[in-house]
Amino acid sequence: MNESILERYGPLAKDIREVVISEEEIRRRVAELGRAISNDYAGKCPVLVGVLKGVLFLMADLLRVIEIPVEVDFLAVASYSAEARNKGMVRLIKDLEIPIYGRHVLFVEDVIDTGLTLNYLLNSLRDRQPASLEVCVLFNKPAHRLLDIPLRYKGFDLPDRFVVGYGLDLRERYRNLPFIGLLKPEAVKEQGHLPGCP
Numbered sequence: 001m002n003e004s005i006l007e008r009y010g011p012l013a014k015d016i017r018e019v020v021i022s023e024e025e026i027r028r029r030v031a032e033l034g035r036a037i038s039n040d041y042a043g044k045c046p047v048l049v050g051v052l053k054g055v056l057f058l059m060a061d062l063l064r065v066i067e068i069p070v071e072v073d074f075l076a077v078a079s080y081s082a083e084a085r086n087k088g089m090v091r092l093i094k095d096l097e098i099p100i101y102g103r104h105v106l107f108v109e110d111v112i113d114t115g116l117t118l119n120y121l122l123n124s125l126r127d128r129q130p131a132s133l134e135v136c137v138l139f140n141k142p143a144h145r146l147l148d149i150p151l152r153y154k155g156f157d158l159p160d161r162f163v164v165g166y167g168l169d170l171r172e173r174y175r176n177l178p179f180i181g182l183l184k185p186e187a188v189k190e191q192g193h194l195p196g197c198p
């Protein structure tokens with residue numbers, strides 16, 4: 001156990017084997033992305049669109065470093081069967097509230113792996129004829145990419161490993177770790193080992 005991780009981040013961090021991207025690195029990179037977005041979209045009042053729930057942390061931090069007027073909205077999705085999921089089909093369980101016809105839309109995503117989910121959602125947004133549609137992703141996992149999706153803003157390339165933290169979960173846990181970390185193998189297998197959790 002890395003004592004310093006535990007001391008700094010508390011009981012939730014006891015399942016972490018290794019910090020892959022630190023809190024400070026994330027903060028610096030998000031600030032850079034915010035500056036680039038502020039410059040590129042000056043005078044355009046873009047709509048930032050995110051998919052709940054993983055994007056919460058990135059969206060909140062990004063919004064705080066963007067220095068131009070923006071609007072924000074969220075989608076929520078549920079996956080169908082495993083088979084449908086493999087085709088990237090998702091069921092929209094919460095749609096946007098802001099009409100995006102003729103608007104500049106920036107799709108903000110925490111992590112892209114195969115790209116199937118993102119591609120499906122981008123097509124759905126494109127049907128509504130926004131003035132422009134670009135993607136900002138913080139964590140890019142290129143190893144399993146099935147579709148070539150242009151990423152206008154990209155935070156970090158991640159190795160082909162399952163990671164948690166900064167919004168990324170394993171069975172809904174660990175989202176609230178402020179860094180990106182690798183779990184210990186025993187934590188990946190078990191459930192309900194965290195203090196106080198059902």
Ligand code: IMP
Pocket residue numbers: 054111112113114115116117118141161162163164168169170
């Ligand atoms: P894909 O790009 O369609 O394969 O789906 C990406 C989704 O898979 C993300 O929105 C996450 O919910 C999940 N995901 C991919 N990699 C990770 C990871 O390392 N940790 C946690 N969730 C992940």
Ligand code: MG
Pocket residue numbers: 051052054055109110111
């Ligand atoms: Mg996501």
